[in-house]
Amino acid sequence: MTGTTAYKNNKNAGSRAIRVVVWTAGMTVGLLFLLITGYILIKGIPEIKASLFERHYNSENVSMLPAILNTLEISLLTLGIAVPVGVAAAVYLCEYAKRGSRLVKLIRVTVETLQGIPSIVYGLFGYLLFVISLGWGYSMIAGVLTLVIMVLPVIIRTAEEALLAVPDSYREGSFGLGAGKVRTVFRIILPSAVPGILAGVILAVGRIAGETAALIFTAGTAGNFTGNLADSARTLSVHMYCLWNEGLYTSEAYATSVILLVMVVGMNAISNFIAKRLVNKNGK
Amino acid sequence: MKIKIRETGMRFVFLFSACVSIIAVAFIIAFLLYNGIPAMSEIGFFKFLFGMTWKPSAGLYGIFPMIVGSICVTAGAIVFGVPLGLGCAAFLAFFCPAKLHRVLKPAVELLAGIPSIVYGFFGLMVIVPVMQTFFGGSGKGILTSSLLLGFMILPTVINVTESSLRAVPNHYYEGSLALGATHERSVFRVIFPAAKSGVFAGIILGIGRAVGETMAVVMVAGNQAIMPESVTSGIRTLTTNIILEMGYAAELHREALIATGVVLFVFILIINLSFSALKRKEERS
Numbered sequence: 001m002t003g004t005t006a007y008k009n010n011k012n013a014g015s016r017a018i019r020v021v022v023w024t025a026g027m028t029v030g031l032l033f034l035l036i037t038g039y040i041l042i043k044g045i046p047e048i049k050a051s052l053f054e055r056h057y058n059s060e061n062v063s064m065l066p067a068i069l070n071t072l073e074i075s076l077l078t079l080g081i082a083v084p085v086g087v088a089a090a091v092y093l094c095e096y097a098k099r100g101s102r103l104v105k106l107i108r109v110t111v112e113t114l115q116g117i118p119s120i121v122y123g124l125f126g127y128l129l130f131v132i133s134l135g136w137g138y139s140m141i142a143g144v145l146t147l148v149i150m151v152l153p154v155i156i157r158t159a160e161e162a163l164l165a166v167p168d169s170y171r172e173g174s175f176g177l178g179a180g181k182v183r184t185v186f187r188i189i190l191p192s193a194v195p196g197i198l199a200g201v202i203l204a205v206g207r208i209a210g211e212t213a214a215l216i217f218t219a220g221t222a223g224n225f226t227g228n229l230a231d232s233a234r235t236l237s238v239h240m241y242c243l244w245n246e247g248l249y250t251s252e253a254y255a256t257s258v259i260l261l262v263m264v265v266g267m268n269a270i271s272n273f274i275a276k277r278l279v280n281k282n283g284k
Numbered sequence: 285m286k287i288k289i290r291e292t293g294m295r296f297v298f299l300f301s302a303c304v305s306i307i308a309v310a311f312i313i314a315f316l317l318y319n320g321i322p323a324m325s326e327i328g329f330f331k332f333l334f335g336m337t338w339k340p341s342a343g344l345y346g347i348f349p350m351i352v353g354s355i356c357v358t359a360g361a362i363v364f365g366v367p368l369g370l371g372c373a374a375f376l377a378f379f380c381p382a383k384l385h386r387v388l389k390p391a392v393e394l395l396a397g398i399p400s401i402v403y404g405f406f407g408l409m410v411i412v413p414v415m416q417t418f419f420g421g422s423g424k425g426i427l428t429s430s431l432l433l434g435f436m437i438l439p440t441v442i443n444v445t446e447s448s449l450r451a452v453p454n455h456y457y458e459g460s461l462a463l464g465a466t467h468e469r470s471v472f473r474v475i476f477p478a479a480k481s482g483v484f485a486g487i488i489l490g491i492g493r494a495v496g497e498t499m500a501v502v503m504v505a506g507n508q509a510i511m512p513e514s515v516t517s518g519i520r521t522l523t524t525n526i527i528l529e530m531g532y533a534a535e536l537h538r539e540a541l542i543a544t545g546v547v548l549f550v551f552i553l554i555i556n557l558s559f560s561a562l563k564r565k566e567e568r569s
Contacts, residue, residue, distance in 0.1 A: 010466040018468040025371025033391040088301030110309040116556040118496025124545045182294045210399030213498040268397030
């Protein structure tokens, strides 16, 4: 649609008004993106200073380096559990399950439900199960397990799409050469689905790094990095919440929001890029 | 023989992984109900849901102001976010030059990736002062939260709507043109009605986001647990009630907060179910 034909640039007042309205809507959304990211970057970048990256956090340097390390550790552990489980679930749904069976329907409904649950409810659940019932207290592992459930639907959905994009001829070729189902899955299907799965993984990292409400009452808010799973640890997002809550550290909060924004938006951009490359490659 | 064991073994591993989400949902429902229902019955179901006063220190646990709060900010988010989102989706699908689309579409996708705590911080630093100048007072309240939530649901509404607009078969559009309708009339009178259930699904998904949002709202809502008097009065939602008090609550107070989570969860379940129903309807048509 090139927009040069007569029916498109209609001169009547109604059409013109509608064009103005939709252009305004589109431009407003674009400007909003520029406003939010621009504001955070312009106000935040000058506030970044070396003391914010000291190894140990205290109320004087308000260092965010421990929070960044915690974010990395929590992300890696969460993915370490969620990716195998999520990909295996997707393999079951795509390669093994009978289409439209009761179990598959139930799995789909629960995945959709998990996707819609607000993070604060995950936080409450993690608090009740891991922190209280299992008696682990505020700890990294409680936060990790809560996040695993939270990102599972993201992984399952993207892995499923990636598996569906693998052409059937690959499967038939592998079976034709005498390979069993398991061998076909691990040697043929999964390797060709890796880019799609990777896009989902990166999307999940963005989720984890941006998450706050599910972590405050599970991993807690301790400001230092110990690396120990039983210790409370705050991620970068939770760090920012704490800065706001204490109400004293506006300039540090600006600096933290820049790092957080760059981290999370960067992750999403990479994920989108990979996903798009994949779609182009498959010629859809 | 060995191969057979491996085949069935792995089959069970895959099957079990697929069932993890069922187990998770069952656990979430069980734990919330188990911890929330006793508080509801102790306080009194009616007194809890429709009580006008939330004052844990005096043993009063009425969450009606919070229910109203959640409904108010969600309605506000719809008012700000939905028209803008639908307009932008129509723009992206039918009016946007290809070059602009390559820039605007990723921008919309990245808006979805901005963490809610950063949205909240932006709201606190930018929207709140603006509201202070225009309306006086603290600048925090229904209007500010609605505006911020309206921004936050934009990517959801835009993405779902755009893809359902694009899914409408091209001959609908061509048929409309052949009958002499303009491009604009075809988009809004033919394509939008045809994509109706997809568009509503996008709106409902956005509503779910707005109801469940916590971190951004807590920073700009004012958080007074009272019935709002005007659009600028401060307000507390179901989500923020939990985050604000969970840190120090004990016994019945804590259970009442969990019960607040149960009410929130029920709201979300209803929203999700209507979303799935609409999506299924769209797939069928």
